[in-house]
Amino acid sequence: MEGPTVVTRRSSEAVSVPTLSAHVAEYEDAIERILISEEEIQAKVRELGAQITEDYAGRRPLLVGVLKGAFVSMADLSRHIRLPLEFDFMAVSSYGAATKTSGVVRILKDLDHDLEDRDVILVEDIVDSGLTLNYLLKNLRTRRPATLEVCAMVQKKGIQQVELNIRYRGFEIPPEFVVGYGLDFAERYRNLPYIATLKPEAYGEV
Numbered sequence: 001m002e003g004p005t006v007v008t009r010r011s012s013e014a015v016s017v018p019t020l021s022a023h024v025a026e027y028e029d030a031i032e033r034i035l036i037s038e039e040e041i042q043a044k045v046r047e048l049g050a051q052i053t054e055d056y057a058g059r060r061p062l063l064v065g066v067l068k069g070a071f072v073s074m075a076d077l078s079r080h081i082r083l084p085l086e087f088d089f090m091a092v093s094s095y096g097a098a099t100k101t102s103g104v105v106r107i108l109k110d111l112d113h114d115l116e117d118r119d120v121i122l123v124e125d126i127v128d129s130g131l132t133l134n135y136l137l138k139n140l141r142t143r144r145p146a147t148l149e150v151c152a153m154v155q156k157k158g159i160q161q162v163e164l165n166i167r168y169r170g171f172e173i174p175p176e177f178v179v180g181y182g183l184d185f186a187e188r189y190r191n192l193p194y195i196a197t198l199k200p201e202a203y204g205e206v
């Protein structure tokens with residue numbers, strides 16, 4: 001099958017990339033240890049995208065992202081799914097600014113799409129206790145989708161309080177609090193291209 005025509009930019013149109021400023025270095029001073037590098041993440045996203053493309057061939061899945069954390073992985077993942085995709089988002093709140101789950105999930109923004117008879121792929125940033133995902137799956141199932149699968153970029157090992165079937169999983173990490181690639185601490189660090197732990201003193205700075 002022939003792909004789309006590629007139009008290359010002339011070098012005179014090249015975009016100049018600004019050099020990283022001292023502010024960036026300061027921002028990343030709060031990082032303790034990188035658990036998953038940008039390269040590892042990008043390779044995994046390509047792999048998951050290819051797998052989804054194969055599994056859903058001939059269909060037009062609906063990607064449902066859980067805001068806010070999933071916006072980064074959803075954007076990257078979707079560009080490796082070569083199918084006519086549709087997108088929707090839900091916003092839920094489980095923690096506030098704390099770093100431990102409460103088990104209480106509140107829907108802050110519901111979906112725009114009707115899920116009936118759709119092939120739905122729920123995209124989550126991270127599965128910690130699993131309570132958020134468990135609640136969302138139960139909720140979405142009542143809307144009678146044809147299929148419902150989960151893509152979670154990160155799953156913390158050994159601490160899920162509920163049995164979960166995660167069809168597309170990026171990485172398993174130890175049960176530590178991490179930031180980056182969509183994951184925040186007090187709304188910061190979502191834009192880091194890698195997944196990392198924070199230095200203890202960074203938790204005091206909010």
Ligand code: IMP
Binds near residue numbers: 127128176
């Ligand atoms: P769970 O309900 O305990 O599985 O937690 C799910 C939600 O908590 C995720 O969607 C994240 O928003 C948040 N969360 C859990 N662990 C982390 C973490 O290590 N860093 C940042 N956010 C986290």
Ligand code: MG
Binds near residue numbers: 068069070125
């Ligand atoms: Mg989240």
